[in-house]
Amino acid sequence: MTAENSTADLTAASDTTVVSAAGEPTRPPLYGRKVLSFVRRSPRLDDRLQRAWDTYAHNYLLSGINAGEGSLDPRADLTLDTAYVQRVWGNANPLVIEIGSGQGENVAAAAEAHPELNFLALEVYDPGVAHTLLLAGKRGLRNLRIAQVNAPELMKAVAPGVVSEVWTFFPDPWPKMKHHKRRIVQPELAADVRRALADGGVWRIATDIEDYALHVHEVMDGRDDFANAGALTVSLPTEHVGKGNAADAAGLPHADFTESERFEGRVLTNFEKKGLAAGRVIHDFTYRTR
Numbered sequence: 001m002t003a004e005n006s007t008a009d010l011t012a013a014s015d016t017t018v019v020s021a022a023g024e025p026t027r028p029p030l031y032g033r034k035v036l037s038f039v040r041r042s043p044r045l046d047d048r049l050q051r052a053w054d055t056y057a058h059n060y061l062l063s064g065i066n067a068g069e070g071s072l073d074p075r076a077d078l079t080l081d082t083a084y085v086q087r088v089w090g091n092a093n094p095l096v097i098e099i100g101s102g103q104g105e106n107v108a109a110a111a112e113a114h115p116e117l118n119f120l121a122l123e124v125y126d127p128g129v130a131h132t133l134l135l136a137g138k139r140g141l142r143n144l145r146i147a148q149v150n151a152p153e154l155m156k157a158v159a160p161g162v163v164s165e166v167w168t169f170f171p172d173p174w175p176k177m178k179h180h181k182r183r184i185v186q187p188e189l190a191a192d193v194r195r196a197l198a199d200g201g202v203w204r205i206a207t208d209i210e211d212y213a214l215h216v217h218e219v220m221d222g223r224d225d226f227a228n229a230g231a232l233t234v235s236l237p238t239e240h241v242g243k244g245n246a247a248d249a250a251g252l253p254h255a256d257f258t259e260s261e262r263f264e265g266r267v268l269t270n271f272e273k274k275g276l277a278a279g280r281v282i283h284d285f286t287y288r289t290r
């Protein structure tokens with residue numbers, strides 16, 4: 001089993017610090033004025049994760065897909081089509097993509113439980129990528145690959161109809177009002193996910209942040225290319241709150257929205273555990289193509 005390109009590319013991709021002439025860290029130039037759903041950080045990997053990277057990257061981490069050294073953008077001519085799937089996974093099984101896979105607990109468990117499916121984990125954060133490599137390597141998974149890439153940009157490179165499911169579980173909440181635009185679920189991503197999905201495919205989303213749940217409904221429920229396939233009725237405030245006025249939410253006008261039962265294919269990750277421990281309600285969404 002080999003990923004597409006060389007190990008040398010992969011290790012270069014983990015060294016992401018960019019320094020200005022004055023010696024100050026700067027944002028890499030490739031990002032232009034794009035609104036990003038993540039903050040670029042490049043902490044050192046501890047020994048265990050560095051070892052995992054060195055041992056397993058060549059098997060699992062897709063290299064040669066980034067626009068340049070240290071870039072989290074996909075290269076401009078990348079197309080993730082059925083030929084690419086055949087080349088990388090070695091078969092034409094249905095492809096599931098997890099956007100923002102974090103430590104990889106979920107995608108690794110799913111890949112282990114479903115050898116009949118192909119999985120692609122998209123994550124930007126070095127330690128998350130390294131931990132996913134560790135899980136994949138230790139379990140000897142053959143149907144999982146990882147791309148260290150800005151997920152919304154990668155989704156633009158997916159050919160129409162190639163993906164059977166997209167998962168976005170516990171996306172970064174960006175609680176301040178002025179940061180809501182950084183939330184990864186956005187109309188542009190929804191359109192790209194729809195195009196990538198085969199007819200009948202689903203986008204599964206989960207969040208433990210009530211205000212994010214309202215945000216998902218606003219982005220997704222009015223679309224004519226997705227149907228909300230949930231069967232649960234949930235009452236939510238119909239106005240947004242931010243970090244400063246989150247406590248006001250209960251007193252705001254509420255309305256009923258449709259959501260889903262907990263997705264049984266999701267393992268309990270640390271993010272979900274933290275949300276539950278804090279007494280938050282988990283909101284699950286299933287949007288099916290139409």
Ligand SMILES: C[S@@+](CC[C@H](N)C(=O)[O-])C[C@H]1O[C@@H](n2cnc3c(N)ncnc32)[C@H](O)[C@@H]1O
Nearest residue numbers: 037038100101102123124125150151169170269
């Ligand atoms: C709150 S964590 C949740 C992780 C995982 N889904 C879980 O449930 O445990 C959100 C993850 O999304 C990743 N992320 C945020 N924006 C991203 C982007 N544009 N592309 C890829 N990953 C992203 C973050 O680095 C982080 O690991």
